[in-house]
Amino acid sequence: MVFSGQLIKNTITALFAVIPLISFANASQDTLHGHARAEATQNPHGKHHEVANTVSNKQKINNYIGHHLHDSYEFVFFSDEEAHKHYGFALPVILFDNGLKVFSSAKFNHGESIAEVDGNYYILHHSKIYKTDAQGTITYNEHEHATNEKPLDFSITKNVMSLIITSIVIFLLFTGLAKGFKKGPNTLPTGFNRVLEPLVLYVRDEIARPNIGEAKYKKFMPFLLTVFFLIWLLNLIGLTPLGINVTGNIAITLCLAVFTFIITQFSASKDYWKHIFWMPGVPVPMKIVLAPIEVLGMFTKPFSLMIRLFANITAGHTVVMGLIAIVFLMKEQLTLGGSIGTSVALTLFISVIELLVAFLQAFIFTMLSSLFIGMAVQDHEHDHEHHHGDGYVKDPEVPVI
């Protein structure tokens, strides 16, 4: 090999970091701006036009980022707005509306036309499917929200699709790893298992064991490993130009947090409930005050898990997209080369941080999950004698320093 390992590692990291740039390869904003400038030079009153166009450019970028952060019924890798061409593929739409309706999302023609299925009409409005008539009328209430009827939606959307793909990848990787272990206790892992085994051991030895305790950690390992690798892989997929934002979707993180909540509550020991409703060693009036707070605490823990993952990933995606948008927004001030250079440099920097965040958030979610589970399954044997009687314990002899 000519290249050293370090060089290859650095190159791969850099490539990974630059990848999101491709997802913004959208020529239309560029040409639009060019038009505005040409107009401005020809027309002395064109100055006003240019300002208006910059504002709409900003609006467009905001819409683009908002669109990226939301789920959608199709995969669009990039689009040419002037030619009305979208490069990507449609996904199946599954609706339950007086019987099962299955059709391709290509019928919506990227939200531009009304889909007709078995005499029913459906329209795509703000990335959601509404029932409508042949003309596609949408009625609004006073808050400008559509009041049309919404059919039950079980579609394979972009997020569902990426979730399925990730699950298959995880399944294949880990059945391979399990097979490797079945060969015998003393065989070395081969191939990609060499990457996975240290990670599994890391989750076991650094996360589960110290937090849940030696006696009980084994029961929770499957959950912790699944959550760790699912979140990590979904975060990494989110950094590719496929434009997927799964862990930045609050429904997904809610679901993961609910799993943690249920596992915590159903594996809790007697002591856990005692410490919530009638904590030992506390005067009775305080018990009455503290019990509701402790009950609230049961719910705020998974809630913070949900918000943390969702907010981190959403913020990361927004920042990356916003930095790429510098190319279009700062072209006047920095010239074309300058704006591209600034954008690439900043995006590279943030993307490398995002690679770290992708791992860190998976780690934190697993870590806090195991911490909460550990708090619930603990037996508190060691400090029982402290809490008996009136709650007052004479201090052990402390040497005076």
Place this chain on the structure above:
Amino acid sequence: MEIPNLVGAGLIVIGAGLGLGKIGGSAMDAIARQPEAAGKIQTAMIIIGALLEGLAFGALILGA
């Protein structure tokens, strides 16, 4: 309505920054005093950092 939101976001970030600085500084002190406990200190630091971050993000989302 735009300005109070932004001021609130700034205040949240100031608070979160102070908190993270305190955590990071104390962790550095602790690691300098006991380098052999660096691993445990780092883990504890990350947990507290994550709790703080969750609070700050919660406030930002509720505010926005």
